[in-house]
Amino acid sequence: MNVSLIDVLAGVFSLKNLFISAAGVMVGNIFGALPGLTAAMGIAILMPLTFGMTPDSALILMGAIFAGAMWGGSVSAILINTPGTPSAAATVLDGYPMAKKGLAADALRESVWSSFIGGILGVIALHLFAPPLAMISLWFGPPEYFFLALFGMTIIAALSEKSLVKGFLGGFLGLLIGTIGMDPLLGVPRFTFGVTNLVDGIELVPALIGLFSIPETFEMIRSYIKKDTERLPSLKNIRLGFPTLQHTIRLMPVYIRSSIIGIIIGILPGAGGSIASFMAYNETRRVSKHPELFGTGVIEGVAAPEAANNSLCGGALIPMLTLGIPGDSVAAIMMGGLMVHGLMPGAELFTKHAQVTYTFIIALYMANVFMLFFGLYCAPFFTVVTDTPKHILAAVVILLTVIGSYAIRENIFDVYVMLAFGILGYLMKAHGFDLTPVVLGIILGPMMEKGLYGTLAISEGENLILFVLVRPISVILILLILISMGIPLYRRLKRGQSIFDRYA
Amino acid sequence: MLLDRKIALVLIVLTGSFYSLTYYYPRETMSFPRFLLYCFGILALFLLLFPGKKKEYDYKELFASEKSITLIAAVIYVSLLHVIGFFVTSFLFIFLYVYFFERRALRKSILIAAACASGTYIVFHKLLSVSFPEGFLM
Numbered sequence: 055m056n057v058s059l060i061d062v063l064a065g066v067f068s069l070k071n072l073f074i075s076a077a078g079v080m081v082g083n084i085f086g087a088l089p090g091l092t093a094a095m096g097i098a099i100l101m102p103l104t105f106g107m108t109p110d111s112a113l114i115l116m117g118a119i120f121a122g123a124m125w126g127g128s129v130s131a132i133l134i135n136t137p138g139t140p141s142a143a144a145t146v147l148d149g150y151p152m153a154k155k156g157l158a159a160d161a162l163r164e165s166v167w168s169s170f171i172g173g174i175l176g177v178i179a180l181h182l183f184a185p186p187l188a189m190i191s192l193w194f195g196p197p198e199y200f201f202l203a204l205f206g207m208t209i210i211a212a213l214s215e216k217s218l219v220k221g222f223l224g225g226f227l228g229l230l231i232g233t234i235g236m237d238p239l240l241g242v243p244r245f246t247f248g249v250t251n252l253v254d255g256i257e258l259v260p261a262l263i264g265l266f267s268i269p270e271t272f273e274m275i276r277s278y279i280k281k282d283t284e285r286l287p288s289l290k291n292i293r294l295g296f297p298t299l300q301h302t303i304r305l306m307p308v309y310i311r312s313s314i315i316g317i318i319i320g321i322l323p324g325a326g327g328s329i330a331s332f333m334a335y336n337e338t339r340r341v342s343k344h345p346e347l348f349g350t351g352v353i354e355g356v357a358a359p360e361a362a363n364n365s366l367c368g369g370a371l372i373p374m375l376t377l378g379i380p381g382d383s384v385a386a387i388m389m390g391g392l393m394v395h396g397l398m399p400g401a402e403l404f405t406k407h408a409q410v411t412y413t414f415i416i417a418l419y420m421a422n423v424f425m426l427f428f429g430l431y432c433a434p435f436f437t438v439v440t441d442t443p444k445h446i447l448a449a450v451v452i453l454l455t456v457i458g459s460y461a462i463r464e465n466i467f468d469v470y471v472m473l474a475f476g477i478l479g480y481l482m483k484a485h486g487f488d489l490t491p492v493v494l495g496i497i498l499g500p501m502m503e504k505g506l507y508g509t510l511a512i513s514e515g516e517n518l519i520l521f522v523l524v525r526p527i528s529v530i531l532i533l534l535i536l537i538s539m540g541i542p543l544y545r546r547l548k549r550g551q552s553i554f555d556r557y558a
Numbered sequence: 559m560l561l562d563r564k565i566a567l568v569l570i571v572l573t574g575s576f577y578s579l580t581y582y583y584p585r586e587t588m589s590f591p592r593f594l595l596y597c598f599g600i601l602a603l604f605l606l607l608f609p610g611k612k613k614e615y616d617y618k619e620l621f622a623s624e625k626s627i628t629l630i631a632a633v634i635y636v637s638l639l640h641v642i643g644f645f646v647t648s649f650l651f652i653f654l655y656v657y658f659f660e661r662r663a664l665r666k667s668i669l670i671a672a673a674c675a676s677g678t679y680i681v682f683h684k685l686l687s688v689s690f691p692e693g694f695l696m
Contacts, residue, residue, distance in 0.1 A: 106687045219604050223569070226598045230576075230591065237587040244583060244591065245576075268632075275624050445659035449652045450674055452632050456639070456648075457678060461688045466640045469691075473636055477629070485565055486610070503590045 057408040065110055065413040066420060074111050075417055078118025079424040080432075085119065086126020087138045091447075093123030095270055097387045098263040099454035101394070102461040109395040109407070113414040116388045117367070118421040121173055123384075124327060124364045125425055128165040132158060132356070141327020141363035144335040148348060148355025155351050164353050165360045166429030167297050168309055172361030173422035175313040176320065176368025180375075181415050188376040188404040190527075196508025197522050201531035203502035206323035206379050206494055208538045220487050228495015229502070231256055238504050251467040259390040260459040260472040261496060266383065267455045268476020269483050274444040274451075295430065308338055308354050309361045316362035320369020323379045323494065330366045331359030368418070375403055375411065379498070386493050394462055562609030569602035624659075631655055643693035644683075649675040 065071060085096035096119045104112035127142030132149035145165060152161040194202070207225050234245045235255025246252040312334035319330035338358035339348040348355050370381030371388070378399035380386035389399060397403060403411045459472035479489050513521040522528045577595050580588040635651040642650075653671035660667055682688040 102682055102688050106685075217610070219601055219608070223598065223601050223605070226594055226601065229594050230598065233591045233594065240584060240587050242584055242587045244587060245579070272625050272628065275628050443659075446656060446670060448628065449655045452628075452635070453648055453652065453674060453678060456636060457682055457688065457690070460639075460691060461682075464689045466636075466691055469636050469639070473632060485561070506590065 057412050061409060062412045062416055065409070066416045071111055071114050071413075071417060072420065074107075074115050075118045075421050076424045076428075078115045079122035079421050080428055082119035082122020082124075083126040083129075083425070083428055086123035086142070087129040088447075091270065092139050092266065093120050093384045094262075094266040094387050095451075096123055097384060097391070098259075098266050099451060099458055101259065101263070101387070101391050102454075102458045104391055105394065105461050109392075109397055110410045110413040110417075112391060112395055113388070113410065114417040114421070116391050117371075117414060117418050118424070120367050120384050120388070121364065121418065121421045121425055122428075124173075124367055125166060125169040125360065125429055127363075128169070128356070128360055129162065132161045132165060139327065141331050141366070142359070143328050144331035144359035145356055147335065148350070148352050151349065151351030152353075152356065157351065160353065161356050163295065163297060163430065164356045166426055167302070168305070168312075168357040168361040169364040169429070170422050170426040171302075171309045172313045172316055172363070172365035173367060173425065174419065175310070175361075176317055176365035177415065177418045177422065178368070179317045179365070180368040180371050180418070184372050184376050184415075185404050187372060188401045191377055192401050193527060194377075195525070196505045196512060197525055197528045198505075198531065199501050200505030200509055201522075201528050201535065202377060202379065203498040203505060205531050205535050205538065206498045207491075207502075208535050209323050209494075217486060217488075221491050224482065224487050224489070224491035225495045228492040228497075229499040230495075231261075231492075232496050232499025233503070238500070239507055249467075251465065255500075256471060256496070257462060257468050258496065259387075259394060259462050260468040261475045262387050262390055262493060263455050263458050264472035264475030264477075265479040265489050265493060266387070267451055268473070269480040269489075271448045271451050271476075272480050274448045305354065305357050308357045311337060311341075312358040312361035313365035316365030317369035319362070320366035320381045321372050323373060323381055323498075326382050326490065327363040327366050330362040334358040334362030364422075375399055376401075378501070380493075383490050383493055386497060389497070560609040562605050566602045566606035566609070570599060570606070573599040573602060627658065628655075639691040639693070641693045643695040644690035645675055645679050645696040647693070648678070 081096060081100065082093060085091040085093060097116050100115070100119065104115055107115070123139055124141055127137050127139030128145045128149060130136050130138040131142040131145040132153050135146055135150040137143045137146055149161045149165065152158065207229075232255070234252055235243065236253060237244050243253045315334045315337060316330040319333060335348075335355065335358050338354050339345045342348065342354060344352075366382065367384075370385040373379045373381045374385040374389050374392075376399065378389065380389050392399065397407055397410065455472055455476070456469055459469045460466065462468055479492075482489060482492070509518070509522070522532075573595055577592065577599075580592055580595070631651060631654070635647060638647045641647075649671045651671075652674050653667050656670050657664065657667040679690070683690055
């Protein structure tokens with residue numbers, strides 16, 4: 055399908071979509087800046103807003119929240135030593151020391167500017183790599199989908215630095231949850247316990263809303279109980295402005311290196327902003343002429359993680375849009391939103407629905423421009439919002455999660471599912487389990503099972519190993535699986551750690 | 559006993575229970591779930607044999623009264639949505655919840671509840687045509 059550039063630009067620059075993009079960035083900034091609220095949560099609870107929108111506007115809103123939140127987390131990281139989102143965890147290392155030295159404005163300006171550059175580079179990567187990858191996905195058959203899902207699951211080995219076993223337990227729990235409902239082979243309902251609403255399986259979006267929003271609600275109550283009164287200091291007297299050209303040229307190697315890291319980490323299924331930002335920080339420190347200064351408040355220590363975590367937005371959307379594998383938990387929620395609008399990830403997004411997809415991609419550039427503008431000129435607004443008492447926020451979040459869960463199928467059962475997953479997520483987090491592997495498992499489980507049965511069916515009794523090894527994409531995926539399993543295990547052994555878990 | 563060992567025992571029991579359930583279904587449909595349950599059980603065994611060092615969990619903090627009240631309030635709220643109706647139930651939920659935490663500031667609680675319930679009703683239901691649960695009231 056030929057896409058008309060004029061139509062795409064008309065869609066991007068329509069007043070409606072510009073307003074949606076700007077509003078989304080602002081909401082994302084707020085969700086990012088408030089510790090306890092995350093980008094995933096923001097998209098999850100605002101998803102019902104998108105149900106009445108056209109698909110392109112819905113995607114623009116979700117993408118804008120994603121971009122805005124990735125920068126927003128740096129505000130609290132710099133000002134109160136508390137990352138607003140996990141992806142801003144590395145920004146704390148030099149951002150807060152800069153603020154303590156009276157350089158808060160410089161740190162905030164740098165975080166906005168490097169986020170902007172990283173975000174733009176991420177969208178360029180999405181623009182360049184997603185369409186050809188979507189076409190390659192046409193060559194995927196059942197074996198490829200099986201190994202792709204398996205590859206997605208093995209990334210848990212790389213992610214679960216703290217607890218490998220708990221990471222895999224979460225992943226397998228997600229896979230098991232994915233088996234609830236109609237079996238793909240015989241159409242027999244499994245694990246439904248006579249509940250008619252479970253015959254179609256667990257609805258993905260309410261499960262994601264519950265997993266990402268309800269535990270954070272309890273976290274808000276926890277900080278209310280502990281009377282965590284840490285609030286963002288007043289930003290009224292802070293004046294930010296554009297950095298100089300000389301400064302930008304000097305730091306360009308940092309921006310580019312960190313953005314590439316962010317894009318690659320974003321593409322890896324399940325890898326999040328915190329991994330990207332720490333990797334970028336470590337790399338920048340490693341190649342710096344003065345690595346000993348990192349941690350004392352150097353500008354490069356803010357630029358690197360911020361460029362990485364915003365470029366991750368574009369990277370995470372590449373596998374989500376092309377292969378249906380979310381590169382990040384936020385991309386997982388966006389995928390749910392995509393499917394609610396009847397759009398399936400894959401080649402169709404870039405052919406039949408190309409108009410929608412390219413409008414979304416071009417609009418992401420605008421979202422980064424809005425993020426730059428709001429970051430540089432609207433910073434004082436943050437303190438108004440962050441003064442909202444936590445218990446009121448918690449009540450509003452519960453209200454919005456209920457709306458979000460009900461509105462998908464107008465079925466109250468989905469609200470019960472949301473609540474059940476919320477309680478499950480809270481208990482899991484409290485006992486040291488990460489929720490991203492669970493989400494990965496729920497999404498990839500059906501793909502894995504269908505791929506497995508499809509492979510067995512089309513192999514028609516041939517030697518399965520030989521059948522798979524003559525398919526080049528399958529071979530590449532098997533190699534990637536071995537590498538993704540092997541590297542973290544090798545790193546643990548090299549550090550003298552047990553490959554089984556022991557952690558404080 | 560170490561915390562992870564307790565978690566592992568619970569998971570092993572759950573794995574066994576679900577595995578026994580698989581015998582109630584046709585064998586062909588249960589191949590994949592059984593394989594997953596095997597893996598889950600083996601991982602739970604690893605956790606039992608190689609636990610972390612944490613000895614106890616602060617269950618008082620996990621189920622602190624404010625959190626328990628939040629949970630109970632959310633469950634009752636969701637249960638009554640389809641009975642009473644979205645607008646009234648949401649208003650009552652937010653009013654009682656804020657009233658409890660604000661130490662009985664009546665006027666403030668009513669204002670916040672009215673603003674939140676009305677705001678979401680107008681924005682989502684009227685402007686965006688999002689459906690809400692209906693009951694015998696609004």
